[in-house]
Amino acid sequence: MYQYNEQDQTLINARVEQYRDQTRRFLAGEIPDEEFRGLRLMNGLYIQRQAPMLRIAVPYGQMNSVQLRKLADITRKYDKNYAHFTTRSNVQLNWPKLEEVPDILAELAEVQMHAIQTSGNCLRNTTTDHFAGISPEEIEDPRPWCEIIRQWTTLHPEFAYMPRKFKIAVTGGPEDRAASQVHDIGLHMVKNDAGEVGFEVLVGGGLGRTPVIGKLIREFLPKRDLLSYLEAILRVYNLNGRRDNKYKARIKILVNAMGIEEFRNRVEAEWEINREGELALTDDYIAKLKGYFTPPPYAADAVDGLSVLENQLEDNAEFRAWYERNTRVHKVAGYRAVVISLKPHLKPPGDITDVQLDAVADLADTFNFGEIRSTHDQNLVFAHVAAGDLYTLWQSLRDLNLARANIGTLTDMIVCPGFDFCSLANAHTLGVAEQINEKFDDLDYLYDIGDIKLNMSGCINACAHHHVAHIGILGVDKGGEDYYQITLGGSSREDASLGKIIGKSVPQAEVADTVEKILHVYVDNRLEEERFIETVRRIGLAPFKERVYAPVN
Amino acid sequence: MPLLINRAVVEDSWLLVDEDNLAAHINDDIVVPFELFEQNLETLLKADGQLGVQINGDQDVNLLLPHLAALALIAIEFPAFTDGRGFSFARILRRGGFTGQLRAVGDVTRDRLDHMQRCGFDAFAIPDDRYSDDILSAFGEVPVRYQGSTDDERPIFRQ
Numbered sequence: 087m088y089q090y091n092e093q094d095q096t097l098i099n100a101r102v103e104q105y106r107d108q109t110r111r112f113l114a115g116e117i118p119d120e121e122f123r124g125l126r127l128m129n130g131l132y133i134q135r136q137a138p139m140l141r142i143a144v145p146y147g148q149m150n151s152v153q154l155r156k157l158a159d160i161t162r163k164y165d166k167n168y169a170h171f172t173t174r175s176n177v178q179l180n181w182p183k184l185e186e187v188p189d190i191l192a193e194l195a196e197v198q199m200h201a202i203q204t205s206g207n208c209l210r211n212t213t214t215d216h217f218a219g220i221s222p223e224e225i226e227d228p229r230p231w232c233e234i235i236r237q238w239t240t241l242h243p244e245f246a247y248m249p250r251k252f253k254i255a256v257t258g259g260p261e262d263r264a265a266s267q268v269h270d271i272g273l274h275m276v277k278n279d280a281g282e283v284g285f286e287v288l289v290g291g292g293l294g295r296t297p298v299i300g301k302l303i304r305e306f307l308p309k310r311d312l313l314s315y316l317e318a319i320l321r322v323y324n325l326n327g328r329r330d331n332k333y334k335a336r337i338k339i340l341v342n343a344m345g346i347e348e349f350r351n352r353v354e355a356e357w358e359i360n361r362e363g364e365l366a367l368t369d370d371y372i373a374k375l376k377g378y379f380t381p382p383p384y385a386a387d388a389v390d391g392l393s394v395l396e397n398q399l400e401d402n403a404e405f406r407a408w409y410e411r412n413t414r415v416h417k418v419a420g421y422r423a424v425v426i427s428l429k430p431h432l433k434p435p436g437d438i439t440d441v442q443l444d445a446v447a448d449l450a451d452t453f454n455f456g457e458i459r460s461t462h463d464q465n466l467v468f469a470h471v472a473a474g475d476l477y478t479l480w481q482s483l484r485d486l487n488l489a490r491a492n493i494g495t496l497t498d499m500i501v502c503p504g505f506d507f508c509s510l511a512n513a514h515t516l517g518v519a520e521q522i523n524e525k526f527d528d529l530d531y532l533y534d535i536g537d538i539k540l541n542m543s544g545c546i547n548a549c550a551h552h553h554v555a556h557i558g559i560l561g562v563d564k565g566g567e568d569y570y571q572i573t574l575g576g577s578s579r580e581d582a583s584l585g586k587i588i589g590k591s592v593p594q595a596e597v598a599d600t601v602e603k604i605l606h607v608y609v610d611n612r613l614e615e616e617r618f619i620e621t622v623r624r625i626g627l628a629p630f631k632e633r634v635y636a637p638v639n
Numbered sequence: 640m641p642l643l644i645n646r647a648v649v650e651d652s653w654l655l656v657d658e659d660n661l662a663a664h665i666n667d668d669i670v671v672p673f674e675l676f677e678q679n680l681e682t683l684l685k686a687d688g689q690l691g692v693q694i695n696g697d698q699d700v701n702l703l704l705p706h707l708a709a710l711a712l713i714a715i716e717f718p719a720f721t722d723g724r725g726f727s728f729a730r731i732l733r734r735g736g737f738t739g740q741l742r743a744v745g746d747v748t749r750d751r752l753d754h755m756q757r758c759g760f761d762a763f764a765i766p767d768d769r770y771s772d773d774i775l776s777a778f779g780e781v782p783v784r785y786q787g788s789t790d791d792e793r794p795i796f797r798q
Contacts, residue, residue, distance in 0.1 A: 093783045243754035
């Protein structure tokens with residue numbers, strides 16, 4: 087993974103001291119509340135319902151074991167012994183003290199971490215595929231490009247006060263595990279007819295109040311032009327995005343209002359001016375950054391572990407279930423990618439304790455070249471585990487309550503913290519997640535239902551991406567009571583689609599029962615091998631509506 | 640209102656005019672609001688004094704590009720600290736060849752000065768109640784720059 091050089095470290099240290107001084111001046115009354123709000127948000131600090139919340143950046147989901155141990159240590163020293171992973175693959179602390187945040191940032195800087203631009207109306211953390219570099223279908227590893235974007239976005243002087251936040255996602259090929267079509271900019275590595283690799287560029291996707299699938303703005307962008315093209319898009323947006331209404335300020339609204347043709351014309355006109363300038367990437371720079379993402383030293387004899395593994399799978403049904411649900415193919419024979427489930431039974435999705443963080447760091451050192459990745463669906467990934475190590479790793483993870491074999495199943499939910507923590511939320515989410523977990527505790531039933539994506543947001547801001555879940559649940563407030571609106575048929579993958587509302591929202595006590603009715607309709611109607619989303623697309627919403635809203639006898 | 644130029648507080652020698660007193664000061668060094676500038680373009684270009692224009696984010700910065708050589712000052716207004724259009728305005732004007740004074744006016748306070756300078760501003764009109772002597776330390780707080788910008792177009796990989 088990328089390692090800071092002296093300049094990167096100097097920048098991060100200076101930013102800590104800059105923020106320390108801003109905090110000091112705010113506490114001394116020299117910066118008005120509203121202005122400090124802008125400054126602290128740009129550094130990841132929210133003021134929440136119970137305490138401040140600090141969002142720490144995990145650039146494109148890449149971490150090492152040293153960083154994980156530091157996070158564990160910080161949660162012990164400054165927080166309540168746990169952290170929470172988010173859909174931007176970042177990590178949040180729910181109980182830091184405002185006046186201690188500069189010290190937390192200084193500790194993070196020691197391990198090349200920071201909270202820069204994890205919030206606010208600026209360029210946010212770039213996300214990518216959590217199987218980057220190991221996926222057989224990948225055209226090229228997207229991570230060097232994410233690092234190039236990270237550097238360009240960090241403290242960009244022109245785009246620090248945009249109409250609204252701005253998120254970029256990159257995929258290494260046609261498979262989309264980064265929800266790139268619902269990002270402000272989605273970049274896909276593609277090969278053109280001449281065999282050159284570049285980017286397909288989408289713009290104007292997003293969720294929130296007005297969910298929109300991104301529109302194609304450029305079929306092929308040469309690699310060297312990546313930053314000049316991004317800068318052109320950002321300049322057109324910074325100048326023309328609406329600033330009178332924050333709910334209409336995202337680039338998706340501008341693109342829809344202007345029309346993609348006109349928006350494209352303006353971007354291309356701006357790009358023509360800048361394209362041959364200093365922003366054009368150099369071969370040296372690209373090669374240098376690619377050098378940080380070379381494959382780890384795989385063992386030549388890893389394939390020998392396959393026969394051992396076969397026996398272990400044969401002998402232990404529990405291990406086999408975990409292997410089938412929680413591991414994925416790796417392009418190197420003898421290796422698998424392991425998804426570490428942060429969705430244990432009856433715990434808030436995405437949460438991890440200090441003890442677990444330390445233990446995962448140790449396991450990463452033993453089994454995964456010291457690397458850990460966070461995913462946009464709030465799990466962790468060990469990308470390079472030798473076949474012969476899987477059983478031992480599984481045992482260790484099981485002892486840590488991190489081996490629930492539910493990846494891709496109904497209980498692998500994306501859930502925002504909701505009303506329990508978030509000051510934006512209208513409704514609770516964590517209790518409803520528990521209710522669903524209790525209802526669907528039977529793993530055999532979950533495996534029978536198979537691949538399904540359920541996401542739940544506590545308000546219309548849609549942090550948990552409910553619009554692009556197969557089953558989306560949105561908490562709403564009805565006269566002081568929590569109600570939940572249900573959508574079906576969304577997807578954040580390469581076949582991205584927005585879910586449709588099935589009818590009136592249901593009371594909190596009935597959410598899991600409603601999900602069960604929906605699953606019954608699926609089971610009754612599915613064709614052989616047909617996944618839930620495919621059945622929904624084939625039969626439409628009517629049968630689901632009929633069952634969910636059938637009069638009770 | 641302290642005016643910072645080249646990191647020193649200086650006297651403001653310019654007069655911001657309006658519709659009522661434009662005629663009286665037509666041959667002085669004046670800053671003219673954008674609408675007045677458009678309406679009186681020919682007269683202003685022929686007048687004796689130095690000419691400045693004040694523009695805000697709702698106006699079209701591209702309309703200034705043909706007149707850059709005739710302008711000695713452009714003031715860009717920041718109506719609120721959250722409004723970042725002025726940063727792009729500055730870069731577009733400098734890219735267009737403007738070499739005169741580029742002044743930030745309105746909500747111009749310490750924690751945005753460095754970004755403003757990087758985008759091409761060289762003069763900052765700071766509200767009295769937000770001015771303090773340590774404001775100069777705002778420049779260069781973060782000494783490493785990943786991106787090119789107007790002050791140095793070279794991104795980190797060309798530095």
